[in-house]
Amino acid sequence: MELRQLEYFVAVAEEGGFTRAAERVHISQSGVSAQIRQLERDLGAPLIDRSARTVTLTAAGAAALEHARAALACADAVRKAVDEVNGLVRGRLTVGMVTGCTVTGLFDALAAFHGRHPGVEITLVEDNSDRLVERVRAGAADLALIGASGAPPEGLRALPIISEPLVAAVPPGHPLATRPAVTLDELAGHPLVCLPEGTGIRAVLDEACAARGVRPGIALQATAPGTVADLAVRGLGVAVLSESIAAGYAGSLVALPIEDAGTPAVLALVWRPAAGPAPHEFVRHAREAFDVPEDRGPVARAR
Incomplete structure (x- = not known):
């Protein structure tokens, strides 16, 4: 008894005929028939009644079908287990x-x-x-x-991974530097330095501004948060960053909570x-x- 013989037997039973089963397992109809006859000889009993136009299972075939499916499922589980090990090896x-x-x-x-x-x-x-x-x-x-x-x-x-609010970061001499916090309306009166569209921080900012009817003035954009901070340090605009990124520039930038920025920013790992x-x-x-x-x-x- 071989696994391929069990596979062909299950295919014939589920497809209701040798022709469709042969198409399913990608071999000739005669090949399917020959392998099932060999399986019947090994088991000592006919599994398929070929006397009528429609293929039906014999009593022995009906009894064997679920066990054949179980055997194929076990073989598939073995393959998957080995594939998983190989996936972590090479x-x-x-x-x-x-x-x-x-x-x-x-x-x-x-x-x-x-x-x-x-x-x-x-x-x-x-x-x-x-x-x-x-x-x-x-x-x-x-x-x-x-x-x-x-x-x-x-x-x-x-x-x-991380959940934290957005902040506006300005150098110590900036007009906003002495404020305890700012609003989006107040930020709209200053040139902003931001991450580009397609980033989470920018999306949170844009959605918060849209919800409040605020049109921010984006002066400069940079793909790296550190570059955004460096541009703000040099007085080229108010940086909009996450709290932890701004904290890394505590000696050069003053981080101001944005009171109405809405939902905090979150960093996350994603996978299928x-x-x-x-x-x-x-x-x-x-x-x-x-x-x-x-x-x-x-x-x-x-x-």
Whole structure:
């Protein structure tokens, strides 16, 4: 008895005939018939009644059908188990990250994953959040650290990493520097330095402004948050950043809470639910690196 014989038998039973079964398993009709006859000889009983125009199962065939399906399912499980092991031995992992990412937890997770699975080839790509999401959806990236605006991207799983408010960052001599906080209306009177469209922080800003009928004056854009901060340090505009990024420039910039900016920014790792073993193993290392518990809720916003 061979697995292929069981496969052909199940195909004939489910397709209701030898012709359609042969098309399903991609061999000739005579080949299917010959293999099933050999299976019947091995079992010592006919499985298919060929006396009528329509193929039907004999009593022995009906009794054998579910067991044949179970045997094929077990064989498939064996293949998948071996594939999963191989995927962590000599597979590939493509990780995306937002441009200018300085989140060391991601790098810690990459190092831990590489140390545990040195045979997996790791590729790191930078892009803005919108394009990274499309890469993950298309399978061009296995997972990505992104900023999202709103709920997690449709069809993807998400691990929230950081949730924090937006701030306006200005040099100490700026007219706003002595204010405890600012509003979007007040920011509209100053040139802004921002991340480009397609990033989470920019999306949160744009949505908040649209909700309040504010038209911000975007003077300069840069893809790296550090560049946005550096431009603000030089007096070229008010930087709109996440709280933690602005905190890194505490000696050069004053961070002002934006009172009506709405939902906070969230940084999140996203991946496809049906991703292979390597991405899921990386997520485990990311949880450890970022100290995120298993029951962390869904993403609200992301940078």
